[in-house]
Amino acid sequence: MARKNLLILFLLIFVIIFLIFSFNIKSLAISKSKDNDGFSFSILCYHNIKETPSNDYDLSLIDFDRQMHYLSENGFTPLFASEVVDLLKEYSDKNFANKNISQNENNNLPSFNKNGNSENKKFIAITFDDGNDGVYIYADKILSKYGLKATLYIYPSIIFAKERNNKRHYMTFKQINKLIKTGRYELGCHSYYHPYMTKEDEKGLFLNTQTAKATLLENTQIEPKTFAYPFGLYNDKVIEYVKKAGFIGAFTIDRKFVTTNTDLYKIPRFIITKDISFEKFVKIVNAK
Numbered sequence: 001m002a003r004k005n006l007l008i009l010f011l012l013i014f015v016i017i018f019l020i021f022s023f024n025i026k027s028l029a030i031s032k033s034k035d036n037d038g039f040s041f042s043i044l045c046y047h048n049i050k051e052t053p054s055n056d057y058d059l060s061l062i063d064f065d066r067q068m069h070y071l072s073e074n075g076f077t078p079l080f081a082s083e084v085v086d087l088l089k090e091y092s093d094k095n096f097a098n099k100n101i102s103q104n105e106n107n108n109l110p111s112f113n114k115n116g117n118s119e120n121k122k123f124i125a126i127t128f129d130d131g132n133d134g135v136y137i138y139a140d141k142i143l144s145k146y147g148l149k150a151t152l153y154i155y156p157s158i159i160f161a162k163e164r165n166n167k168r169h170y171m172t173f174k175q176i177n178k179l180i181k182t183g184r185y186e187l188g189c190h191s192y193y194h195p196y197m198t199k200e201d202e203k204g205l206f207l208n209t210q211t212a213k214a215t216l217l218e219n220t221q222i223e224p225k226t227f228a229y230p231f232g233l234y235n236d237k238v239i240e241y242v243k244k245a246g247f248i249g250a251f252t253i254d255r256k257f258v259t260t261n262t263d264l265y266k267i268p269r270f271i272i273t274k275d276i277s278f279e280k281f282v283k284i285v286n287a288k
Ligand SMILES: [Zn+2]
Pocket: 129, 130, 190, 194, 230, 231
């Protein structure tokens, strides 16, 4: 009889230990899945910064300063375009690992907070399309003042045209190289001659991806890692050529937030012009 009691006691202890253990695993899994909900942030697409805006894509120096001041004061972490791609890749790798390893091995996964980002960081990415000289003349001083950085999407044909004719409001390769040397800029490719990529034939697609990349490399000694579609236009064929040219990701002007589900070749950006109010800007950068 005593032996039977002992057996029951053992069984009871076993059941209790099992319950405690399985409860712990469950709560661990729940807290991990909460941590890995993902992120959401914005990429800003600027064109030209001027003292007095004159066309639709311009932004005034005062407005640009106010926006950059806001990002700096509110603790945003600036990313280059290639770092956005790296972040998306890193997240999808972790998520893949998360789904495929057993729960016991799951403890070391880094956490992503729901509203903005890994390790409590609020991300932002600043990009300038087309190579306007307002970046060199005005924007750079402001980025430097606030410790921010940006990606330059350049297309060679307009830079060569500028170098032939001083009246154009674009940068020269000499100026672009000077900016890159500060460490505040990453070079990106914006095609060769800024066409509607969706209307180009195979030869045109090759020229505006492979040749554009090689030309930028030749004139800056830097290989652009990412691509921005001129006019934000793309289709499967365009993406195929962008991938074949070796770009690790490509950027659109679809007005959406970057999330964990963002396709590496359809990364959205918000165009920021003089028509965007400061209140709207604050909403955009806070991904609201
Ligand atoms: Zn453009």
